Amino acid sequence: MDIGKAYKATPKAKLPPVEALLKTMLENKLVDKVLGAKVDKDVTQVKPEAIDKPENIKDMNLPTYVAFNFAKTDSAAKFLHKSMGGGLNSKVGLVARPCDMRALVELHKRRQVNLDNLITIGIEEFGQIEQKSLKKFFTDKKIDPAKIKSVSITSPDKVHMNIDGKDEEFSFDGNLTICRNCSNCRNKTVQNEDIKASFLSSDVILTPMTKKGLDVMEKASSYLTYAESSFNGESILKEMEAKGKAKQLEEIEAFRKKTTEQKLAALGACTACGICIRACPVCFCVDCVLMNKRKAKKIDQYTFQLSRIAHVGDTCVQCGKCDSNCPKNLPLNIYFNDIALKLEQKYGYVTGRSIKDIPPRANVTDMRSRYRKH
Numbered sequence: 001m002d003i004g005k006a007y008k009a010t011p012k013a014k015l016p017p018v019e020a021l022l023k024t025m026l027e028n029k030l031v032d033k034v035l036g037a038k039v040d041k042d043v044t045q046v047k048p049e050a051i052d053k054p055e056n057i058k059d060m061n062l063p064t065y066v067a068f069n070f071a072k073t074d075s076a077a078k079f080l081h082k083s084m085g086g087g088l089n090s091k092v093g094l095v096a097r098p099c100d101m102r103a104l105v106e107l108h109k110r111r112q113v114n115l116d117n118l119i120t121i122g123i124e125e126f127g128q129i130e131q132k133s134l135k136k137f138f139t140d141k142k143i144d145p146a147k148i149k150s151v152s153i154t155s156p157d158k159v160h161m162n163i164d165g166k167d168e169e170f171s172f173d174g175n176l177t178i179c180r181n182c183s184n185c186r187n188k189t190v191q192n193e194d195i196k197a198s199f200l201s202s203d204v205i206l207t208p209m210t211k212k213g214l215d216v217m218e219k220a221s222s223y224l225t226y227a228e229s230s231f232n233g234e235s236i237l238k239e240m241e242a243k244g245k246a247k248q249l250e251e252i253e254a255f256r257k258k259t260t261e262q263k264l265a266a267l268g269a270c271t272a273c274g275i276c277i278r279a280c281p282v283c284f285c286v287d288c289v290l291m292n293k294r295k296a297k298k299i300d301q302y303t304f305q306l307s308r309i310a311h312v313g314d315t316c317v318q319c320g321k322c323d324s325n326c327p328k329n330l331p332l333n334i335y336f337n338d339i340a341l342k343l344e345q346k347y348g349y350v351t352g353r354s355i356k357d358i359p360p361r362a363n364v365t366d367m368r369s370r371y372r373k374h
């Protein structure tokens with residue numbers, strides 16, 4: 001087995017490939033805990049959970065996590081930082097979307113996460129289903145979400161659902177959609193991961209990307225058989241990235257033609273509820289000055305939102321969690337995407353790409369002094 005080579009992974013028993021990797025990490029004490037996924041009531045509501053015993057690793061129905069992401073404001077990066085100590089004092093194994101990986105890189109730079117203590121399985125995926133479109137879709141199709149057993153997206157425009165034992169295929173046709181932010185995502189390829197796990201087809205394709213990842217995959221051979229594969233997920237994703245980029249540029253161009261008054265007016269519906277802050281994987285201040293001012297009724301909605309945009313503008317990894325969770329449907333991703341493009345055009349800076357890239361707003365001395373000696 002070689003680093004950088006793709007392998008089709010077939011389970012020897014019931015445990016699916018990624019779960020087998022996580023169990024192997026715990027069994028061999030390569031990590032103290034893993035960040036897993038669990039479904040409570042219905043498959044659209046996937047929750048993160050910390051697991052420390054190998055015997056507690058079961059089938060996590062990961063294609064469902066890939067289709068919906070963690071419910072509401074949760075994400076792998078947020079949960080790792082908030083509920084698992086960021087891997088600062090313990091070793092953690094986790095599954096992460098490409099935008100989670102970018103968030104981990106930004107959090108590492110700010111000493112909130114220690115990537116050296118993590119074993120990451122970065123997933124290749126088509127994007128996540130827009131939660132807000134689901135309720136209407138289920139009503140229109142008379143589907144009881146509690147009867148859906150599994151969901152998987154195996155092409156950019158189609159989703160498969162197993163409803164009460166029966167397989168059905170649905171198109172992303174306007175009623176059911178991929179998240180706005182995912183459809184114009186221009187960073188779909190996963191980076192900095194130890195193992196790449198591709199969920200772009202009905203097979204699970206694993207690629208060891210680092211020595212750490214190779215070690216886990218080799219040790220997991222008691223659960224999995226591997227066969228070299230010519231599957232190239234990156235070429236599929238690059239094509240989608242190009243489309244996403246064109247769409248994003250079109251939106252940004254239209255946004256830049258707006259007057260400042262129009263840009264401000266679009267933020268007028270903000271109620272300063274703070275859900276976007278709760279959802280943001282790179283918002284980590286323990287004592288949030290914006291929420292404090294909001295509780296004291298000392299801030300208006302424009303100052304609240306403009307301050308937040310200014311604060312996280314160069315940390316934003318374009319995950320879209322704020323945008324998809326905003327109860328007022330504010331087009332937050334356009335504001336952040338506009339800043340991201342400016343940072344890239346002016347400084348060549350892309351958030352989450354590498355731990356070596358220093359954010360342009362921080363001077364070198366400042367960043368060096370803030371770096372934790374991991």
Ligand code: SF4
Pocket residue numbers: 097098099100125126127128181182183185186187188318319320
């Ligand atoms: S924003 Fe991009 S990387 Fe993140 S879930 Fe959507 S498609 Fe994937």
Ligand code: SF4
Pocket residue numbers: 269270271272273274275276277305325326327328329330332
């Ligand atoms: S932008 Fe949306 S989520 Fe954020 S505080 Fe305003 S209303 Fe709430």
Ligand code: SF4
Pocket residue numbers: 276279280281282283312315316317318319320321322323333336
């Ligand atoms: S500001 Fe929004 S899009 Fe950017 S990282 Fe935070 S939640 Fe994601």
